[in-house]
Every structure is written in structure tokens, then in C-alpha cells.
Amino acid sequence: MAALDQLQVFQSMNSSPHARLLRSAALGDGLGAAQWSNHHDCRDYQAPSHHTLSCYLAGGTGTFRRDQPHSKGGPDKLCILPAGHESAWVINGEIQLAHLYVSQEQFALGAVRLLDREPRELQLRERTFLDDPLQASLFRRLTRLDWDEPGERLLTSSLAHQLLDRALLSQVRRRDGLRLTGGLAPAQRRRLREYIDSHLAEPLSLGQLAALCALSEYHFARMFQLSFGLPPHRYLLNQRLARAQVLLRQSALPLGEIALACGFASASHFSNRFRQAFAATPGQYRSAFAG
Missing domain, CATH: 2.60.120.10 (Jelly Rolls)
Structure with a gap:
């Protein structure tokens, strides 16, 4: 924003x-x-x-x-x-x-x-x-x-x-009088959401996601943004951070384990991305919701 x-x-x-x-x-x-x-x-x-x-x-x-x-x-x-x-x-x-x-x-x-x-x-x-x-x-x-x-x-x-x-x-x-063109079909959208949510700990490439919809990477990226409101890499990062928030609130896992479980290369990479998104460190976030 x-x-x-x-x-x-x-x-x-x-x-x-x-x-x-x-x-x-x-x-x-x-x-x-x-x-x-x-x-x-x-x-x-x-x-x-x-x-x-x-x-x-x-x-x-x-x-x-x-x-x-x-x-x-x-x-x-x-x-x-x-x-x-x-x-x-x-x-x-x-x-x-x-x-x-x-x-x-x-x-x-x-x-x-x-x-x-x-x-x-x-x-x-x-x-x-x-x-x-x-x-x-x-x-x-x-x-x-x-x-x-x-x-x-x-x-x-x-x-x-x-x-x-x-x-x-x-x-x-x-929206009234709506005629949508160019996006993903509802079944494709759900398949992608489920696949991403179940593979957040793994590296995910644009090619992998495009293959789920039998589309070229170029057309997939354009259609994904139309249907999800943001590019694939931004959506993936958001889902990883959302999963990290849940783990920080509901588990006692060390930050390094949370980072790996959410697909970040290291605890420092995770902390940097988290701080950019929420203006707070993962530790501060966990403390805010403790108890």
C-alpha cells in the first residue's frame, strides 16, 4: 500500500x-x-x-x-x-x-x-x-x-x-453487467490455491504453476493476475507469510523451522520479508500474541 x-x-x-x-x-x-x-x-x-x-x-x-x-x-x-x-x-x-x-x-x-x-x-x-x-x-x-x-x-x-x-x-x-474475459476458470483457480497451500515449504516456479493449468508461463502469469488480483510471486509470498503468522501464534517452533516450513531459504530471509510486510520482526509478532 x-x-x-x-x-x-x-x-x-x-x-x-x-x-x-x-x-x-x-x-x-x-x-x-x-x-x-x-x-x-x-x-x-x-x-x-x-x-x-x-x-x-x-x-x-x-x-x-x-x-x-x-x-x-x-x-x-x-x-x-x-x-x-x-x-x-x-x-x-x-x-x-x-x-x-x-x-x-x-x-x-x-x-x-x-x-x-x-x-x-x-x-x-x-x-x-x-x-x-x-x-x-x-x-x-x-x-x-x-x-x-x-x-x-x-x-x-x-x-x-x-x-x-x-x-x-x-x-x-x-458487479452489475459483468462479462469476465481472460482469467482462469474457477476449477483452475481452486486447483492452484490447493496446490500452493500444500507446497508452501517447497520452491515453486512459475513453470510448475503454469503446468497445472496447461498454459505457457506468459499466459499463465497474465491470467493469474486477472483472477487473483496480484502476480503469482506476490500471492505466493503472501501465503507464505500468512502461514508463518499462524505458526508464530499457534506453535513454539524456532524461527528457523518456521522459515523452512513456509518456504524461506533462511531465518534471516524470513525475518527480512516479515519485517517488510508487517513493520515488525517475527519475534515481536509472536510476543504480541503470546498468552
């Missing part, structure tokens, strides 16, 4: 003389969080490249969209702002809110993992002032954590994933 200050929704808020950034954190894994206060303001969002989940923490009863002036916000109200949407907001009075920013790549991974669907088939429903007590509770738990403390930032990341999973399971719909 791009740095937070390059995200359009974050930029729009940060450029306002009335809004104040209370705190923010890049959580790794294509996720970022921010907490804001604002008052007597107008904000426009213009086709952001990322998804935004928003929860009002306090105030907001004078907040509305310009095209929906009779619908007002309030504490625990949620807004779902998909990538590519456009919206204009009027803020009367005081408001505090939390944002979760989600990369399209992370959305794609969730679509494949949770829903067994091509990301191209799906879109996040744009929702304004949604009532979802579970999602609001997750947001409030997220805002009670210290994002600057490494262990609590990792717990924040875990809650952020739960928020995204909730949105994927309850706030996603199939």
Missing part, C-alpha cells in the same frame, strides 16, 4: 484547516489506520485508489452527504467508501472518527481466500451511516490500542483484518 499521506481520503482530510489528525499507523499487509477530529467543514473524496471503512466515534449528528441531506450520522455509524467512488460531505458541529484504509490488493486476497471468487467479480457496496454493532465494536477496540507500541500495533493489524473480513462477508456484491 502507498504511504498514508499519498492516499486520497487521507490527503483530503489532512488538507483541511478544520480537521486534526489525532494519530495514524501503517499496519502492513495493505492496511492503514487513522483517527481524526473535525468540525464545521466540507470534504470531497474523488475516486480514491483504495477502499476506506469509517466509523464515527463521537458526534456526527450534523454530518451528511450533500446528495443525501436528510440522512445524518452519529456515534457508531459506519460508512463504506469503495475505491473509485465519489462523495461530498458537510460536517456541522464536532466529530471524531476512525478510518481503516484497505489496498485493492488486500481486498483481492480476501475475495479469493474468504469467498473463493475472482476479485473482478466483486465490489464493495458503498454505504452511508450503516448500523453494524459488531463492526463498530471492532473499531472501538482498535482505537483503544496504542498504535505506536509495536506489540499493540500488531494487535491493531489483527483487528483491521477482522474489519476487512466482516466487510467482505457482509458488504460485497457482484
Whole structure:
């Protein structure tokens, strides 16, 4: 994910003389969080490249969209702002809110993992002032954590994933008038997922994966990205890191053994990749979830 200050929704808020950034954190894994206060303001969002989940923490009863002036916000109200949407907001009075920013790549991974669907088939429903007590509770738990403390930032990341999973399971719909071309067939997609998940400890080449679909490497790579939302090597790395997270949380295996079990050449290679993805070492991650 791009740095937070390059995200359009974050930029729009940060450029306002009335809004104040209370705190923010890049959580790794294509996720970022921010907490804001604002008052007597107008904000426009213009086709952001990322998804935004928003929860009002306090105030907001004078907040509305310009095209929906009779619908007002309030504490625990949620807004779902998909990538590519456009919206204009009027803020009367005081408001505090939390944002979760989600990369399209992370959305794609969730679509494949949770829903067994091509990301191209799906879109996040744009929702304004949604009532979802579970999602609001997750947001409030997220805002009670210290994002600057490494262990609590990792717990924040875990809650952020739960928020995204909730949105994927309850706030996603199939795109209207969709005609998909050029991707992998559902059976091929499932075969690849199962093969990759059962061979994470082994070196996997593009040629091996392409052979499972009886395709040339060139055509396979293009079709894989269409169907999975990211290139094969990025998907494979994500799955290896996800397996490592599970082993760090649920086992006492030494880091070297976890590295080998997840297909990394060495503990140092594993640690470097893990730190790049999650802004924390494997040891810090394990400590955050201990007990």
C-alpha cells in the first residue's frame, strides 16, 4: 500500500484547516489506520485508489452527504467508501472518527481466500451511516490500542483484518453487467490455491504453476493476475507469510523451522520479508500474541 499521506481520503482530510489528525499507523499487509477530529467543514473524496471503512466515534449528528441531506450520522455509524467512488460531505458541529484504509490488493486476497471468487467479480457496496454493532465494536477496540507500541500495533493489524473480513462477508456484491474475459476458470483457480497451500515449504516456479493449468508461463502469469488480483510471486509470498503468522501464534517452533516450513531459504530471509510486510520482526509478532 502507498504511504498514508499519498492516499486520497487521507490527503483530503489532512488538507483541511478544520480537521486534526489525532494519530495514524501503517499496519502492513495493505492496511492503514487513522483517527481524526473535525468540525464545521466540507470534504470531497474523488475516486480514491483504495477502499476506506469509517466509523464515527463521537458526534456526527450534523454530518451528511450533500446528495443525501436528510440522512445524518452519529456515534457508531459506519460508512463504506469503495475505491473509485465519489462523495461530498458537510460536517456541522464536532466529530471524531476512525478510518481503516484497505489496498485493492488486500481486498483481492480476501475475495479469493474468504469467498473463493475472482476479485473482478466483486465490489464493495458503498454505504452511508450503516448500523453494524459488531463492526463498530471492532473499531472501538482498535482505537483503544496504542498504535505506536509495536506489540499493540500488531494487535491493531489483527483487528483491521477482522474489519476487512466482516466487510467482505457482509458488504460485497457482484458487479452489475459483468462479462469476465481472460482469467482462469474457477476449477483452475481452486486447483492452484490447493496446490500452493500444500507446497508452501517447497520452491515453486512459475513453470510448475503454469503446468497445472496447461498454459505457457506468459499466459499463465497474465491470467493469474486477472483472477487473483496480484502476480503469482506476490500471492505466493503472501501465503507464505500468512502461514508463518499462524505458526508464530499457534506453535513454539524456532524461527528457523518456521522459515523452512513456509518456504524461506533462511531465518534471516524470513525475518527480512516479515519485517517488510508487517513493520515488525517475527519475534515481536509472536510476543504480541503470546498468552
